[in-house]
Amino acid sequence: MTALSLSLAIPAADDASSPVTDEPVALLQLDLSDPPEAASAVYREVRRGRRVVAVACGRADAPARLAQALDAIGVVAALPVPGAGLLSGGVSVVAGPETAPPRPASPPARPLRVALAGCGVVGGGVLARLLADARFELIGVLVRDPAKPRDTAIPSGLALSDPAALLAREPDVLVEAISDASTGRALIRAALARGVHVVSANKQAVGGDLPALSALAEASGARLLYSASVGGGAPLIETVRRARAHGEVVRIEAVLNGTCNFILNRLSQGVAFDQALDGARVAGFAEEDPSADLTGLDAAAKLSILAHEGAGLILPVEGIGRDTLDAQAPSGRVRQLARLEAASGIASVRLAAVDGDRLFADLDDEWNALRVTTADGRVFTARGRGAGRIPTTESVWADLSDLAAN
Ligand code: HSE
Numbered sequence: 001m002t003a004l005s006l007s008l009a010i011p012a013a014d015d016a017s018s019p020v021t022d023e024p025v026a027l028l029q030l031d032l033s034d035p036p037e038a039a040s041a042v043y044r045e046v047r048r049g050r051r052v053v054a055v056a057c058g059r060a061d062a063p064a065r066l067a068q069a070l071d072a073i074g075v076v077a078a079l080p081v082p083g084a085g086l087l088s089g090g091v092s093v094v095a096g097p098e099t100a101p102p103r104p105a106s107p108p109a110r111p112l113r114v115a116l117a118g119c120g121v122v123g124g125g126v127l128a129r130l131l132a133d134a135r136f137e138l139i140g141v142l143v144r145d146p147a148k149p150r151d152t153a154i155p156s157g158l159a160l161s162d163p164a165a166l167l168a169r170e171p172d173v174l175v176e177a178i179s180d181a182s183t184g185r186a187l188i189r190a191a192l193a194r195g196v197h198v199v200s201a202n203k204q205a206v207g208g209d210l211p212a213l214s215a216l217a218e219a220s221g222a223r224l225l226y227s228a229s230v231g232g233g234a235p236l237i238e239t240v241r242r243a244r245a246h247g248e249v250v251r252i253e254a255v256l257n258g259t260c261n262f263i264l265n266r267l268s269q270g271v272a273f274d275q276a277l278d279g280a281r282v283a284g285f286a287e288e289d290p291s292a293d294l295t296g297l298d299a300a301a302k303l304s305i306l307a308h309e310g311a312g313l314i315l316p317v318e319g320i321g322r323d324t325l326d327a328q329a330p331s332g333r334v335r336q337l338a339r340l341e342a343a344s345g346i347a348s349v350r351l352a353a354v355d356g357d358r359l360f361a362d363l364d365d366e367w368n369a370l371r372v373t374t375a376d377g378r379v380f381t382a383r384g385r386g387a388g389r390i391p392t393t394e395s396v397w398a399d400l401s402d403l404a405a406n
Contacts, residue, residue: 023049023050023051024049024050024051025050025051025052025053026045026048026050026051026052026053027052027053027055028041028042028045028052028053028054028055029055029057029096029100029101030042030054030055030056030057030066030096030100031057031058031100031103032056032057032058032059032062032065032066032100033058035065035066035068035069036069038054038056038066038069039066039069039070039072039073039075039394040394040397040398040401042054042066042070042075042077042091043070043073043075043233043394043398044398044401044402046075046090046091046235047227047235047238047395047398048238049235049238049239049242051090051091052090052091052092053092053094054066054077054091054092054093054094055094055095055096056093056094056095056096057096057097057098057099057100058096058098058100059098060095062095062096063079063093063094063095064079066093067079067093070091070093072390072391073233073384073385073390073391073394074232074233074234074367074383074384074385074386074391075090075091075233075384076090076091077091077092077093078091078092078093079092079093079094080092080094109135109404111134111135111136111137112135112136112137112172112173112400112403112404113136113137113139113169113170113171113172113173114130114136114137114138114139114171114172114173114174114175114400115139115140115141115142115166115167115169115171115173115174115175115191115196116130116138116140116141116142116175116177117141117142117163117166117174117175117176117177117178117184117187118142118143118176118177118178118179119141119143119150119154119177120177120178120179120288121284121388121389121392122177122201122228122389122392122393122396123141123175123177123178124150124151124152124389125389125390125392125393125396126175126177126393126396126397126400127141127150127152127154128151128152129393129397131152131155135401135404136400136404138155138158139158139169139170139171140158140159140160140165140166140169140171141154141158141159141160142160142161142162142163142166142178142187143159143160143161144161145161146159146160146161163183163186163187163190164190166187167187167190167191167194167196171191171196172196172197173196173197173198173199173400173403174187174188174191174196174197174198174199175198175199175200175396175400176188176191176198176199176200176201176202176205177200177201177202177228177396178202178205179202179204179287179288180204181202181204181205181208182205184200184202184204184205185202185205185206185208185209185213188200188202188205188206188213188224189213189216191222192213192216192217192220192222192224193216193220194220194222195220195221195222196222197222197223197224197225197403198217198222198223198224198225198226199225199226199228199396199399199400199403200224200225200226200228200229201226201228201229201392201395201396202226202229203226203229203230203298203301203302203305204292204297204298204301204317206226206229206301206305207229207300207301207302207304207305207317208301208304208316208317210304210305210308210314211308211314223403225399225402225403226305226399227395227396227398227399228392228393228395228396228399229302229305230256230302230305230306231256231302231368231370231382231384231386231395232258232366232368232384232385232386232387232388232391232392232395233384233385233386233390233391233392233394233395234367234368234369234370234382234383234384234385234386234391235382235384235395236254236256236302236306236368236370236382236384237305237306237309238382239370239372239380239381239382240252240306240309240310240370240372240380241309241310242380243310243372243374243378243380244309244310244311246374246378246380247374247375247376247378248342248374248375249310249311249342249372249373249374249375250341250342250343250373250374250375251339251340251341251342251371251372251373252303252306252307252310252338252339252340252342252370252371252372252373253337253338253339253340253360253370253371254302254303254306254337254338254339254368254369254370254371255335255336255337255338255360255363255367255368255369255370255386256298256299256302256303256306256336256338256349256368256370256386257293257296257298257299257302257336257368257386257387258280258285258365258366258367258368258385258386258387258388259277259280259285259286259287259290259293259294259298259366259387260293260294260296260299260325260335260336261335261336261363261365261366261367261368261386262276262279262280262283262285262365262366262387263276263277263280263325263329264325264329264334264335264336265363265364265365266279267329267331268331268332268333268334272327273326273327273329274327277290277294280293280366283366283388284387284388284389285366285387285388293325294324294325294326295322295324295325296320296322296323296324296325296336296349296350297317297322299322299336299338299349300317300320300322300338300347300349301317302338303315303320303338303340303347303349304316304317304320304347306338306340306370307340307342307345307347310340310342310372311340311342313340313342313345315340315345315347319347320347320348320349321347321348321349321350322348322349322350323336323349323350323351325351329351330351330353332353332355333353333354333355333361334351334352334353334354335351335352335354335360335361335363336349336350336351337349337350337351337352337354337360359371359381359383363383365385366385366386366387366388367383367384367385367386368383368384368385368386368387369381369382369383370382370383
């Protein structure tokens with residue numbers, strides 16, 4: 001896969017909710033023999049805030065296959081017809097030659113030694129990708145029950161149930177994808193204290209403790225990456241960082257929980273509450289204990305992370321006012337909306353009507369969305385699949401790939 005550099009500033013399409021006009025453009029020439037890998041390359045550019053023109057090389061259906069792989073992550077791609085403008089959307093996919101140009105040979109590097117903690121929806125997705133990528137050597141997998149059957153089997157000798165034994169194997173990186181807050185946080189702390197880089201998808205662990213964890217990482221020289229902890233595959237943390245780099249963030253509004261969004265959409269279609277919740281569980285959107293989704297606790301932890309990223313605020317998760325979603329949910333175009341007013345530090349997660357607000361109203365299934373407003377009135381937005389194995393794994397994978405590249 002070859003990335004051609006193209007650093008043009010192209011005006012963005014007119015989008016009332018996203019008047020940002022200066023995203024750079026990446027031109028990628030992609031070999032479609034492995035659609036998920038090609039989609040990963042596009043995703044990494046998107047989360048850097050770039051518009052992408054992807055040239056899909058391979059059979060005639062290569063563009064459609066790439067668009068499908070991107071949709072699974074939550075990246076919407078346009079397939080412009082010949083003669084139409086290439087950059088009308090965030091990602092444009094065009095057909096390339098049958099054979100992609102050879103990749104430039106990269107120098108052989110020692111594989112990164114990776115310890116994986118958790119092997120559920122996200123950890124299981126990461127496990128499969130780690131086992132298929134020579135850049136990484138999997139050295140241990142922390143699980144509660146090593147004997148439990150899994151979609152991807154843990155290779156013999158790698159399953160462990162003792163966190164200390166996992167770190168004793170001396171990983172370069174810990175991928176932390178466990179659902180429990182305190183176990184996750186203790187493990188992240190122990191890893192960072194040893195100088196082990198951490199990639200976490202655990203919002204409850206990171207959200208309650210981000211300033212302290214960041215300080216620990218800085219002191220030991222380890223990196224702490226946690227893109228997947230907010231928004232699944234939607235690049236929400238990256239968008240907030242871009243907004244902050246532009247200017248003072250005054251407001252954050254967001255739909256941050258895929259399960260609630262999925263349930264609210266189903267309720268508006270007349271589906272019963274319990275059936276909608278079951279659907280979210282089966283799809284792998286809901287937490288092991290879905291009360292964290294339904295009471296807004298999950299979204300509050302994510303908002304606390306965004307508040308720190310956007311405005312340097314330390315918001316205890318328990319202090320964020322919340323509404324609970326249950327069978328008595330209000331009708332109409334309702335969302336579980338997280339809001340932060342940065343000046344006052346007032347933050348909440350409320351069930352709110354969003355009828356006229358297209359960014360949030362047109363949010364299907366488990367999708368999440370974010371709007372950040374800066375002091376000069378500029379608005380930054382992002383959308384994507386907010387939960388589920390494929391998009392969340394992709395986000396962890398992009399963090400891991402960034403580490404491997406460095
Ligand atoms: N339970 C979470 C959600 C998973 O539904 O958003 C992703 O963080």
